[in-house]
Amino acid sequence: MSEPLRVLFCIGINQNFFDLPKDRIGMVWTAFAGMLAEMEDMDGVDVLGNMDDDAHMVGPSAGWPWTCYVLADVRDQATVKAACNLFRTTMVGDEGHALWRYATIEARIGRALTIRPDVKVD
Numbered sequence: 001m002s003e004p005l006r007v008l009f010c011i012g013i014n015q016n017f018f019d020l021p022k023d024r025i026g027m028v029w030t031a032f033a034g035m036l037a038e039m040e041d042m043d044g045v046d047v048l049g050n051m052d053d054d055a056h057m058v059g060p061s062a063g064w065p066w067t068c069y070v071l072a073d074v075r076d077q078a079t080v081k082a083a084c085n086l087f088r089t090t091m092v093g094d095e096g097h098a099l100w101r102y103a104t105i106e107a108r109i110g111r112a113l114t115i116r117p118d119v120k121v122d
Helices: 015-019 022-041 077-089
Strands: 005-013 045-052 068-074 103-110
Touching (some): 005 077, 022 045, 022 068, 068 077, 077 103
Antiparallel strands (some): 005 068, 045 068
């Protein structure tokens, strides 16, 4: 079996969220929490941790710095794609909008950082 991919899911909250009246943002957070739980429960996804930067990142983010991050070991690229697709399939409220109306995701794929045994460290 091959090593899992180390994936940093970078998530931004977009302007549509900030345009909502305060009494309607709860439906987005409910959907977002459901999406995170579904990602954690996906076969082939081992969530290692997450980080929310909402205290220092105020307003929409369409790129770095992102609003929040999820670090996971993921079986393969097809599973990374399926995790990102949750933003298309997770519905928000009952108005027929998916989560991607309010947030965006980008996956950075790499590997766990390890020191090779053939590298001498003094």
